[in-house]
Amino acid sequence: MDNVFFHVDMDAFYAAIEQLDNPELRGKPVAVGGTGTRGVVSTCSYEARVYGVRSAMPAGEAKKRCPNCIFVPVRMNRYMSVSGSIMEILHSFSPIVNKVSIDEAYLDMTGTSLIFGTPLEAAAKLKAEIREKTGLTISVGIAENRMLAKLASEYGKPDGLYQIEKGKEIQFLDSVKLKDLWGVGKKMLQRLNELGISEVRQLRSYSKKMLIGMLGENAAEYIYKTVRGEDPGIWNNCPKSRSISSETTFDKDITDIRILKKELLDISQQLMFRLMETGCSSRTTAIKIKYHDFESITAQKTIRAGIMCSDEIYKALQELLESRLDRSKPVRLIGAALMSLEGEKKGEQLDLFENSYSKKREVEKAVQALSKKKPGLKVFKATLIDKNNP
Ligand code: TTP
């Protein structure tokens, strides 16, 4: 039996939800996030992408590119709730669903043809059901493995449905840009450019031995398989390089460390929720501070066991803030990240170790479940009350 994998990814996820909930935004360029004078865009509608607005772009730059763009604030609880409904639908199509982020997942559809028809028919049904139940569009990529399925979903976006047929894998890969290839980040791209490599086809002409000499053992192994259409096996929830980050640019530069700490507490909670969403674990937190003169510093702290709850993240970030902050300089931006996410199994094993944080983790799981059920409900830590209800 041939393997069949779907990669599904919601289109312009946060922005599409904003357009769904606010009909006056439909058909218009909309950016989510960056609503303060100096924030960063989380994502934007396809209408805004035409103007060159992109995720992670500073709001100022987005406004310059698209002066008519409408900026709306992030409503994380609402997005998490919609994500929950979508994942439920996905689970009704396949027993094996690997969620990889708030809006994307892999489905192992092998052997489901008697129930759903051909892969294309199954994907059309899935798209229709998601549209009907949530009012949103999704892009589906179909291929014999996860690596190719992801490239296929990207290819068809938005509202895409694309299947890489058996025997056409190499042809398809040759049409993909190097930067869009799995595992090719900025650094690797630079390295490949230095070596005079600009096309997937070129990469395939090197032996594994040569690639090892050029890129090091791990990357070589990975790239060797990828360019041949083979799944390099790092499809799981937490590719090694993966991290989760969140940052806040203040409307006015901040000199009061208490405000910075409150922000970090808020960020810790967001990061923990997102970590739990992935089902991964992490043991390293990092802080980023950007001062008014744009000088920025980052620092990391590794925690002994896997991170269990937002208090633990906050404690580490607070220590980093206190030891690294130059108090003579106003702060423009503060951010934090959870680094080197690890696979699901390790995370679960950590649950076996009772530590003082495991109860808190249970509370956070309950809060997260509650937020999903009742998106309007706001559950905040007491220290955050001032900030959220001024
Ligand atoms: P993506 O799936 O990367 O982007 P998207 O769904 O908005 O658009 P598309 O898939 O059609 O290209 O990310 C999913 C959500 O994650 C996105 O809606 C907002 C959030 N996100 C950020 O907050 N910051 C980011 O830098 C990125 C890339 C995404």
Ligand code: MG
């Ligand atoms: Mg998406």
